[in-house]
Amino acid sequence: MLQRFSKYHGAGNDFLIADNRDGHLSLSEEVIRHLCDRHTGFGADGVMLLESGSGKDFNMVYFNPDGSGGMMCGNGGRCIVAFAADCGAVSPDSTIVFDAADGEHIASIPENGMKGEKTVRLKMKDVSGITAYPEEDGFFLDTGTRHYVKFVSGLADYPVLSEGPVLRHDSRFAPVGTNVNFVEVAGGPASTVRTICTAKGDSSTLEAEGQASTVLSIRTFEKGVEYETLACGTGIVASAMASFVRGVPPSRTAGEAVAYSVRAAIADLSVEFVPHRDNGLFCASDVYLTGPACFVGYVEVQID
Template sequence: MKKTQFYKYQGTGNDFVLIDNRDNFFDRNNQKLIESLCHRRFGVGADGLMLLEKSEKASFTMRYYNSDGRESSMCGNGGRCIAAFATDLGVVNAGESFSFDAVDGMHEALVEGDVVSLKMVDVKGVRVYDEGFFLDTGSPHFIKFVKDPSEIDVYEQGKFWRHHELFAPDGTNVNFVGPVKDGKVIMRTFERGVEDETWSCGTGAVASAIATFVNSGEGNSFVMSVPGGELTVSFNAVDEETFDNIWLKGPAKYVFEGTL
């Protein structure tokens, strides 16, 4: 691989390698290369890698890869970080709304300092099980309500539900969510593709906030407390299974850059 400039960003502890690929020089099909760049011992280290590419219908296109090197479904914190990246590159302007294309469709974003607001795709359909809730917020999520997420073995229990037959064959992300306390909801996430707990998950925060509403029948805006900080999720409930005008808001910050 020729010398490549990379950038590291994080959103509430969900960290990513970002590459400006508007010239299409990066081999996006090289799974081993992407996996090695995300490796925390032998590479840059990240939960995922994103390529910013040209788009004919929006400001840019976002391509997202999990740390296992496979192109994946939508990543909410990744979307917020690539919006900040695009602003730093001068592709878009801070303080002005813009749109970008992703695997699940078009997204609107607004960058104001270190805070990025991202409009998510509409949610249509919430499956209710005895054990929890399942919905797709650009990525599939199973939400299990618990008394205290801090006491959960996220790796072991997350791995169990991630591969459960209910979600075969592709599996699911898994969120352990506590009750609303002082306007905040504590959540922890096991992410497929990373195959471990991550410090934050944007699509998981959205899924958990909506499931909290469905479970309680109250609220349309929640502060989701994750190991890496806090995210705000707001939405409009059309009914108990349909949600639109969904926004994910929180910090997205440049960490460092270098040459591969």
């Protein structure tokens, strides 16, 4: 069977996507690994299938390049929304509701640009709980996928390819492992927001006291890819939340919501959420990830 895939990228995070609403397509781990291989295949950070949803616009099925699945991908979610609009599965002017491995998501397309470029605003899962490792300036949380966020200086020259695998396989996160995000902060002083998590599981005051022109720069070592990727949506969300907990001032505030501007390798994105506490734990609701989703082209592959 000759199968067509559409290639999209979200901030440089690239994916091969197929329309499987009729259920004709079943992909083995071997086929997924071949498709994603950048030397012998077409190359991608993941493969997605757009499938029929039960009462929703569609169901998002995501696979890592190693063939593993069962997790959410934020940039993938934005790209599959753009794909759904381009193939006529949804209207770009509507509110789009779909299911993924971590539950229901809501999306909109505030900008539908030329040459296949769209801006997609994607509602992510609510988050409950974060573990701080102050001696490492690190934080662990689950934003649909597990992430360890480490704050560093000199990000441009930071040894992501050597430090990333060490933390990805750290025994604290075994046996599942974790994605690893390295973050550098530029902007206003951290004292403008009170820290709410000072040690492992310890919570203190949750109160934003101001805002500044904060920009978070991020590099990611991604589990399943086992290499640095140009962007990671759930990691960008995790990094914004870790920044708030660390005491980094938001880029802007609106009522109870805070927002952070994030700079990935080739694109800028934003993360919004409403922080609060529940039984002493950091929580975040109304979480949104906004950024570009771009159509690249079509590829065809023979699948037996």
